[in-house]
Amino acid sequence: MMSGKRRPKWRLFRDGAPADGGAPAWVYVLLFTASIALAHWSVERWHAVLLWPANGVLLAALLQLDKRRALAVLGACLVINIAGNALRADPPHMLVLNVVLNFGEVALAALLARRYCGATLDLRRPMRLARFAACIAAPVALSALIGVTARMDPPEVFALDLCYWFGVETLGFLVTTPTLLLLLARRERSAGEAVSPREKAVLMAALVAVTAAVFAQTYAPVLFLVFLPLLAIAFRLPPHWAAVSVVVVALIGGAFSFSGMGPITLSNLAPVGWPVNDVVPALNILPVLHLFISAALIVAFSASTILTERRRLERRLEQRTASALAARASAQAAERRVSHIAQHDPDTGLLNRLGLESEVTGMLEARYGRGVYVAALGVDRFASIRTAIGSPQTSLLIAETARRLAGRMPQTHVARLSSATLSVAMRAANLEEATQRLLQAREAFLEAVALGASRVDVRLTVGLAGAPEHAYDARSLIERAQVAMAQAYAGKASFAVYDAAAERQATSSLTLISELRDGLANGAVWLAHQPKLDLHTNEVHGVESLIRWSHIEKGPIGPDAFIPLSEETGFISPLTDWVFDRALVEQASLAQAGHALNFGVNISARSLCERGFAERLIGMAAARRASPTGLTLEITETAVMAEPMLALANLEKLKAAGFMIAVDDYGAGMSSLSYLKRIPADELKIDASFIRTLAENNHDAVLVRSTIDLGHSLGLKVVAEGVEDQETLDMLALFGCDRAQGYLIARPLPLLQLPPIVVSPPVRAQRPDQPKLVAVPA
DSSP states (O other), rough: OOOOOOOOOOOOHHHHOOOOSSSOHHHHHHHHHHHHHHHHHOOOOOOOOOOHHHHHHHHHHHHHSSHHHHHHHHHHHHHHHHHHHHHHTHHHHHHHHHHHHHHHHHHHHHHHHHHOOOSOHHHHHHHHHHHHHHHHHHHOOOOOHHHHHHHHHOHHHHHHHEEEEEEEEHHHHHHHHHHHHHTTOOOOOOOOGGOOOHHHHHHHHHHHHHHHHHHHHHTTOHHHHHHHHHHHHHSSSSSHHHHHHHHHHHHHHHHHHHTTTTOOHHHHHSTTTTOOHHHHGGGGOOOOOHHHHHHHHHHHHHHHHHHHHHHHHHHHHHHHHHHHHHHHHHHHHHHHHHHHHHHHOOTTBOHHHHHHHHHHHEEEHTTTTOOEEEEEEEETHHHHHHHHHHHHHHHHHHHHHHHHHHSSSHHHEEEEEEEEEEEEEOOOSHHHHHHHHHHHHHGSSOOOOOEETTTEOOOOOEEEEEEEOOOSSSHHHHHHHHHHHHHHTTOOOOOEEOOHHHHHHHHHHHHHHHHHHHHHHTTTTEEEEEEETTTTTTTEEEEEEEEEEEEETTTTHHHHHHHHHHHHHTTTHHHHHHHHHHHHHHHHHHHHTTOOEEEEEOOOOOHHTTTTTTHHHHHHHHHHTGGGGGGGEEEEEHHHHHHHHHHHHHHHHHHHOEEEEEEEEETTTTOOOHHHHOOOOSSSOOOOOHHTTTTTTTHHHHHHHHHHHHHHHTEEEEEOOOOOOOHHHHHHHHHHHOOEEEEOOOOOOGGGGHHHHHHOOOOOOOOOOSSOOOOOOO
16 A cells, blocks of 8 residues: 655656755865865874765765756766875776775665655654665665675674774765755755754854863864764754854864874773783774764764754744634634624624624623613614615615614614614613603604715604513513514504513414314314395395304304404415305205205405416316306405406406306495496495495485496396395385395304295395485485
8 A cells, every 4th residue: 555645756866956956066076075185194194094974975965966966076076086096006996896886885875865865855853864874874884795895804804894894984974964965955944943042152162162171181082072063063053153163173173183182992992901912903993983983973963853853843832832822813703703793784783683682681681680671663664765775775774773873872782683673772770761762762863864865764663672571581572672663563653662462462363373274174164154135036045155163262253353364374365265165065065955045255355366266266166066157256346456457357267157246345445436347247235334224324325226226237236235124124125126135134044054044034025115215415
C-alpha cells in the first residue's frame, strides 16, 4: 500500500535554481582546494589525515546547486584532486581508484540524501539529521571497504585502517555538509528560527569562554575544541553571526595549532610505564582526536536539534494558540452576528419577535413578573400604503414610526412583530399608566411622516396586555397583546385591552368547525324541511331543506352560529355538498313514499363562485339518479355580486342542466334590477322582514304587491317567506303571490314528520273581497 506522503524521486541534481540555491560555484571550488591543502599539510605535520572535509564540500555543492553549476564544480574539483594526487606521486591505479571512490561515494550520498531527507534538505530536525547520517555512513563504509581491500594491508592493521578511513571521511561529511547547507543557503529565517539578542550574547560568550579555557591547557586537541561551539552556533545563529563565530574560532584554533599543540594519540596519552613500543604501531596514526570529534558531533547535533525543535514547537504552540484564540474570537463574533440576525428584523434593524421575547423575559425576571406591559400596534391601511409607496419606502416608514414611538416612550423596547405590526415593551406601575403612555405616544403621529417627496399619515390600532393581569411569560404576553389588537380591529376601535372572555369565545368558535366535522360523521347534523304552500291550489308544492345541528354536549346549535364561521374557514363548500347530497337522498326517500316534492337547497356565495361548482352538483345529482327539475337552488343577489362572471357562468350551467334557480331574501340586501335581470331565475322569494308586517304597515304592503307584480312581469314565481298569521296569508293570496312559507304553515320538520303536512296542509289561503289597504300619504 502506498503511503499518502510521496517521497522525492531518485535524482542526482536538483531541478532549477530556486532562491536558496547555494553560493556561487567558485566558493565550493575554493573550499575544496582548501580542504585538499589542509589534508596534505596534516599528513606532513602529523603523518595522518585528521579530517577529510573535501567530500563534504562536494556533497553540499550537489545538494544545493542546479545541474549546470554542480557539474562545473565537480569538473573543477576533479582536476584539482588529480593534480594533488599527482604531486604526491601516487601510482596511476591508486590515482584512478581515489578519484572513483571519492566522487562515487559523493554521488551515492547525494542520491540517498535527496531521496530520504526531504526536498528542502533542512537537517535541523532530529530524525531528518539521523537519516542524513545514515545516508552518509552507507556509501563511506562501502568506499572504505573497497579502498582498504585494494591497498592489500596486512591483516593485523586491516580493521584499524578500515575504521580510520571510515572515521575520517564520515566525520568530514558530518562536519562540513550540514554547516555549508545552513551557512550557504540564501533564504530568510522564519519566526520559529529567530534568535533573541539575549540568546545570541549567551552563545557567543559560551563560545569564547570554552575555547579560551580549553586552549589554555597543554596538548589540547585544538580541532576538537573548534567543532563543538562551531556547530552549535552554526545551527542556531543567522548566517552572518555564524560566519563571524567561525572566523573567531578558526583564528584561536589556528594560533594554537601552529604553535605545535597538535592532536593527542594513544602514544602520548599512555600512562607512565605503559609499554608504548608494544602497542600496535598503527595506533599511532589513528588519533584519539576522531573519538573526540565523534563525541563533539553527537553533543553538537543533539543540542542544536533540541534547541531548534524546542523553538519550532514553541512557535507552533504560539501559532496554534493564536489560531485557536482567533478562531474563538471569530466564532464568538459569528455567534453574535447570527444572534443579532436571529433577533432583529432585516429591513429595519428593529427587534423581531424572538428578540422581543428575550427582552421581555429579562424585564419579567428583573421585576419578579409584575409591572411589565406589552403593546401591539398595527399600522392601519398598511396594504394600501405599501402598494402606493413600495416595499423599501414602507420599511423606512416602519423604522420612522418605531423611532417616534421610542422618542415618546423612553426606556422601552420597540420591535417589529410582522410586516404591519410593531410592539412596545415597557415598565409601568399599573394598567392605567401603561394606557396613558400609549395614548400620549400616539400623539406623535398627528403630523404626517415625510418619506422623500411623499407624506404619509400613520394611524395605529393598539392592543395592550400586561403581567400579571393577562399573562406570566413573555411569549404569552406578546401573543395576548396581538389578540387585544385584533379585538380592537374587530370592534372598530383604535385601542383595546386584552379581553380573555372574548378570546375564549373566539377559541370556542375555532373548535366549532372541528366539532361540526365530527357531527357530519356521527349523525348529529341533519336536515329539517319547511313546506312551501301553493296559494293557488292550497297544496304543498315543495320544501326548503335547512341544516340543523344537535350537539352532543351543547345541545341544538343554530345555523347562525356555524354558517358564517364555515364561510370564513372555507368549510362552507364541503358543508354545502353534504346538504345537497343529503337532500337528494331524502327527496328520493319521500318520493318512494308517494310524495314527489321539489326540494330547495341554499347555496352560499363562496360555493357559487368556485370553479367547477356547477359540474360538481350536476355530477352528484347524476350519481343519485335524481332529476334536476325537482331541485331548486336558492341564492342571494349578493352572492352574484362577489364575482359576477364566475357566478353567472355556474348558474347558466345549472339552469341548462334543468335545476330551478330561486333568488332568496329579495329586498333584504342591495337589490339590483340589473342583476335580477341577468340571473336565470325561476323563482323570487320575498324576504320575511317585509312579510311579517304586511297586515299592519301599508308601505310594506305596497312594496310586497309591487314586488309580486315585478316578479310576474319577469316570468318568475313569487314566494313569500315568514308567513305567521292567516291575515297575511290571505293578503298574499289576494296580491297574486304564488307560494307561501312560514310558521303558520309549518316549522322546519324532520323527514319523518313531513308526510302528514304534505297530505293535509294545516291552513288554506282565503281571498277576501276587499284588501285592507290604507292610503299612502302623498
